[in-house]
Amino acid sequence: MEPIVFLAFLGLGIAAIVGAARRVDVAWAKAAEELGLSFDSGGLFGRPVIAGRVGDLEVEVTTLRRGSSDSASTRYRIGYPPFEVPFELRPASKLPKFLGFVGGDLGAPAPGLEDTFRAHTPDPRGLRALLGSERRHLLRTLAAAYRGLRVTASELVVTIPKAERDPTVIADRVRRLVEIARAFREAEPVDEPPEVPPEPEPTASFDLEPDAEPEMPPSRFPEPVIRYVSAPVDEAPAETTPEPDPTGLAADELAADLFGRPRLSFETEARFADRWAGTRIRWPGTVREARWVDDDRVFGERPMTRARLLVATIPTELYGEAEVEAIVALPPGDAERLRRDDEVVVAGVLVGIDGLLRRFYVADAELSEVADRRDTR
Template identity: 30%
Template sequence: MEIFVILLMLMVGIGVAIAVTQSNRRKVAEAWKQAASQLRIHYNAGDFLTKPELYGKVRGCRVKITTRTKNQGGGSKKFTHYEINYLQDLRFGLSLTEQTAFSGLKKFFGANDIEVGDPSFDDFVVVRSHDSARAREFLNPARRLYVRRMLSLYPGAEITDSWIKWDSRGLDNDPSALLTNVKRMVDFALNMTAEAVDEQKETVESADAGSSPIRPVDDLEAVFTVGDRSNPPTYVVDSIPSPPISVTIGVDERTEETTPTTAFEEIHQEVDEPTETDRAAPTVVAVPQEEQSGSSSTRGVDAHDVCHDLFGSGKISFQIDEIFKQNYEGLEIRWSGTLSRVDSYPFDLVFGNDPGTKAEFELAEIKGDTFRSYTVKAVVQLPAEAHDALSPRTGQTIAFAGTLLRCDSFLRLLFVADGWTVGSSAAE
């Protein structure tokens, strides 16, 4: 009888464990699907032989997110592995990691670490390269500031002259955390290889001096998110409301010293308050007189004017968000664009929990600060039944209407809520 009870308890325990594991897997899968949809990259669910994976390109940088298992403390623990490749390989064998007690021991026994002459940086970062002169030249004050802040936000990250990699403890199951991590790392990768950073070395003080941030390159937003979007600080950065950096399953929560909050506070203290002249004054789009006398919403705003006003060269995310909020948020629009993508969704981070269809329209080509150009797109919320009717029309120019809801300055997207295609039955 006792053996039967023990076997029954074992079977129940195994069943509960399997159910919890399946529930966790579904939660992770939904989060990764949402992140893939928002970032416009691919999602592979994996199977018993392969790991789940997110992969593709974000702003030209190759992105890969997968899982890995490490042996720690006598057991195995799962991690979410992020890997972002730079636009180009600089090819001088640079390796940047955070100083630890072990790295100090290696240095004592003759490890060939490179010092750049900035004590606050040299005491915090281990620099290695087969070309020490090139490494010192490359790590100008601006890049040193980027590297220090990146390693503060992402302890244990590995930075080279071709990629950045980081392992997040547990399986990240919050799409906002996935998006935030990818956006920060892509911004870091772009800033590390941007030629304009070299030209700005005289305008940036060393990290320990509390310098003002340099102007981002090619419309890049600042490398790090600081604070809450409901009360944005001086130099913002992300289009996502400050989410947790990592949400874990089945593992202990992060220690206090590795939480992003401390890093955010440190960064906010380091950044000087920019003067009023540092901020670009928002551009007001002229509205026809007959529409000004009516409601605050209007259909008279031209799509190309809005795109150039928001995403034209020389603006950073904070300025773009302010211009959108002051001039365009809540406006009813009637625009047309080239249909590039149609997706159905059970719920969406932007449009809410009700099922529907998202149609992506190309609106305008915008030139950046260099010779590169970018496509601004509108993501329009449509009824769920619109998916089948629109899918065959990819590549066609279609008129649509709705209410401007949100602007993503990182991906250059305008979100249109409660939309319909003009002339379709959905509008009725």
């Protein structure tokens, strides 16, 4: 009986491995389709790979295994046209003394990013000129979000210490890294120098008599004619344009204003904070996902329905027609009402955006209309 039991357990193990690989293949294929890239499953013992181009950038997503470890990582690589200055940047280690003691090549502190990155380059002065303020901001953003980070003259590589199986997470992360890589490649190489007023020309000295005045050439410009006009006392005050109704703010108009022009994400978020944060909206949308959660990093720790809605599409240079979504915090009971592709209308308060993923965040929301789109097909 023992051989039979062994074979039974072996069969169950193989079935579990095949089932897990199949689920990964389905998830990665879905992410590749959403991104418009190709997918190769790699077979039972190979590695899944998502690859292709987004504009002039190369994209590759794959899994990695270290030695005999069963744990896998997910590696995202975005390749861009190479810079003339060769370099490699990695986040500064928290154990520099230990690494130096064991012989690790730490590199030199990156110019302008001494506390954040270590750099390897044969041209330190060229790298300093390359890392202007925009690029330094993007690098700090990456270092704060990803520990497994490497930036070189030709590629951006991020390694996540787990095998990712959520197609939405994969697609969103690829979009975010593509936007950062593109902004990093196209940013201005050096900071704008401050405007320095020209030094005044030295005053020429003339030997003049005390009461004499120098003869000035005739002016090329006629003397200005100044007319004084008194406004009539009984003139009616100018009409003021009434403020627009906040609930009339359309999602596509706001999306075009914030996401329709090439800006860095922090500039987009600052524009939103200055003009639109706290605005009440009432928007139609199509349900992409709705689930019950206990807490959310944006909306805080409380039970809610976290719904993801498609609210607009806008033209972009990189992706053509790009979709804009709203992440909406609804009452917990709405999770059971909503299904994918339902047409809804939500009312709530704009509290934030994600400039890279083109997302709005709407708090204190409620449903005013729900229509099952599937019934109308």
